[in-house]
Amino acid sequence: xxxxxxxxxxxxxxxxxxxxxxxxxxxxxxxxxxxxxxxxxxxxxxxxxxxxxxxxxxxxxxxxxxxxxxxxxxxxxxxxxxxxxxxxxxxxxxxxxxxxxxxxxxxxxxxxxxxxxxxxxxxxxxxxxxxxxxxxxxxxxxxxxxxxxxxxxxxxxxxxxxxxxxxxxxxxxxxxxxxxxxxxxxxxxxxxxxxxxxxxxxxxxxxxxxxxxxxxxxxxxxxxxxxxxxxxxxxxxxxxxxxxxxxxxxxxxxxxxxxxxxxxxxxx
Amino acid sequence: xxxxxxxxxxxxxxxxxxxxxxxxxxxxxxxxxxxxxxxxxxxxxxxxxxxxxxxxxxxxxxxxxxxxxxxxxxxxxxxxxxxxxxxxxxxxxxxxxxxxxxxxxxxxxxxxxxxxxxxxxxxxxxxxxxxxxxxxxxxxxxxxxxxxxxxxxxxxxxxxxx
Numbered sequence: 001x002x003x004x005x006x007x008x009x010x011x012x013x014x015x016x017x018x019x020x021x022x023x024x025x026x027x028x029x030x031x032x033x034x035x036x037x038x039x040x041x042x043x044x045x046x047x048x049x050x051x052x053x054x055x056x057x058x059x060x061x062x063x064x065x066x067x068x069x070x071x072x073x074x075x076x077x078x079x080x081x082x083x084x085x086x087x088x089x090x091x092x093x094x095x096x097x098x099x100x101x102x103x104x105x106x107x108x109x110x111x112x113x114x115x116x117x118x119x120x121x122x123x124x125x126x127x128x129x130x131x132x133x134x135x136x137x138x139x140x141x142x143x144x145x146x147x148x149x150x151x152x153x154x155x156x157x158x159x160x161x162x163x164x165x166x167x168x169x170x171x172x173x174x175x176x177x178x179x180x181x182x183x184x185x186x187x188x189x190x191x192x193x194x195x196x197x198x199x200x201x202x203x204x205x206x207x208x209x210x211x212x213x214x215x216x217x218x219x220x221x222x223x224x225x226x227x228x229x230x231x232x233x234x235x236x237x238x239x240x241x242x243x244x245x246x247x248x249x250x251x252x253x254x255x256x257x258x259x260x261x262x263x264x265x266x267x268x
Numbered sequence: 269x270x271x272x273x274x275x276x277x278x279x280x281x282x283x284x285x286x287x288x289x290x291x292x293x294x295x296x297x298x299x300x301x302x303x304x305x306x307x308x309x310x311x312x313x314x315x316x317x318x319x320x321x322x323x324x325x326x327x328x329x330x331x332x333x334x335x336x337x338x339x340x341x342x343x344x345x346x347x348x349x350x351x352x353x354x355x356x357x358x359x360x361x362x363x364x365x366x367x368x369x370x371x372x373x374x375x376x377x378x379x380x381x382x383x384x385x386x387x388x389x390x391x392x393x394x395x396x397x398x399x400x401x402x403x404x405x406x407x408x409x410x411x412x413x414x415x416x417x418x419x420x421x422x423x424x425x426x427x428x429x430x
Contacts, residue, residue: 001312007270008290008336029334036332037314039291049290053337076326101402102380103317106326107333187315189401 003039007048014057014166018139020050022162028052030072033100033108034116057111057166060084067170071111075099078110087177087263089170091196091256095126095180100189111165117215119154119235120190124216126180127168128208129196135167136160144169151215175201177267179259181252182211185239192240193249195225197256199264207257212249225253275339279304280348288335295319297335298345306346306375310404317403320376321345327383329402346375349382357427358382358420367416369407377403381417389425393418
C-alpha cells in the first residue's frame with residue numbers, strides 16, 4: 001500500500017512550520033508511526049505533509065515546578081531518560097517502555113501519538129493521571145490545554161486546524177509516585193485496557209484508563225476505581241466484550257495503584 | 269502530481285542519490301530504486317519487522333517511513349553488514365545456531381539484533397525477546413533466534429575485548 005500523492009515540505013524553523021500548517025489539509029509529520037499507517041490505508045489523505053521531524057522540539061527538561069517534554073521526544077528517549085527515573089514520573093518511562101516495539105519506539109514521538117489520539121494508545125492515560133498540560137501553537141497564537149480537555153473522542157482532540165503540539169508540561173509533585181499497567185492485545189500491542197495512577201502523600205489519588213472507552217479518561221477522584229468503572233461507559237468489540245473489558249480495566253487500575261503506592265512507600 | 273524529489277543519503281557506507289515522489293516509502297526506494305532487495309516487505313502494515321533497516325544506527329521499519337525522511341541519513345541494510353565477503357558476527361551466529369529456516373524475516377531480525385547489541389552488549393534472554401518483539405518469524409519458534417543473538421553478543425564482546 002502506498003499513500004495517496006502528497007506534497008512534502010521540511011520547514012527549517014517552528015515559525016515556518018506553523019505557517020505551512022495553516023494551509024488547508026496540511027498534516028504535521030513527526031515520526032510517522034501513527035500517521036503513515038493511516039495514510040497507507042488512505043484513511044487520511046493530507047494535501048501536504050509538513051515534516052517537523054528535524055525541528056528542535058525534543059528533549060526532557062526539568063525546571064523548578066514542572067517536567068517539560070518536547071513534542072518530538074521519542075518513546076525510546078522517554079524510556080531511558082534519567083530525569084524520569086524517580087517515583088513521581090516513573091509512569092512515563094514505564095509506559096513508554098511498553099509501547100509498540102523497538103522499531104516503533106525508536107521513531108514514534110510523544111506529540112505525534114497524542115495528536116493521533118488512538119482510543120487505545122497508552123500514553124494519554126499517563127498524561128491524564130499526572131495532570132499534564134499540552135502546549136498548542138499556531139502561527140499567531142499559543143495556548144495551553146489540560147489532557148482532560150484535549151481528548152474528545154476516537155482520533156479526535158481539541159487541536160484546531162493548523163495547531164501543533166510543541167510541548168507537554170507535567171507538574172512535579174514531590175513525594176508522589178506513579179505507575180502504568182496494561183493488558184495488551186497480543187498481536188497489536190495496543191491496550192485492551194490500560195491504567196495510569198498517581199498517589200500523593202496526602203492520600204489523594206488519580207487514576208486514568210485507556211482502551212476502555214471512546215477516549216482515555218480520568219476516573220472521578222472521590223470514587224473507588226472499581227465503582228467508577230462499574231458506572232463508566234465501556235466499549236466492547238470482538239476481542240473484548242464490554243463486561244470482560246470492564247473487568248480487565250479494574251485489574252489494571254488496581255495494579256497501577258498498588259505499584260504507585262509501593263513506589264511511594266519505598267521512597268520514604 | 270507532486271514533483272519528484274532528489275536528495276542524497278548514505279546507504280551501506282556509500283553516498284547514494286535518490287529521486288522519488290514524496291509518498292515513496294523508504295523500503296520501495298531501497299528495493300526498487302537501489303536494487304537492495306534484501307530488505308523484505310512482509311506485512312506492509314508496520315507489524316512484522318521484515319523491512320527493518322538501521323537509520324543512523326537505530327532499527328526502524330522502512331515500510332513506515334517515507335524515503336524523504338531519510339534524506340542525509342546513514343542507512344544500513346542487510347547487504348551492508350558483511351565486509352569483504354566475511355559475514356558479520358550476527359549473521360554467522362544465525363547460520364551456526366539455526367536462527368533461520370525460510371530466511372524471510374532474517375534481514376530484519378539481524379538488524380534489530382544489531383541495534384540491541386549496540387546498546388546492550390550482554391543481554392539476557394528476556395531482553396533479547398523483548399527487543400525482537402516487533403520481528404515475526406513463522407518458522408523457528410524463536411528459541412534458535414534468541415540463541416543466535418546471545419552467541420553473537422558473546423562474539424562481539426570478545427572481539428571488542430581483543
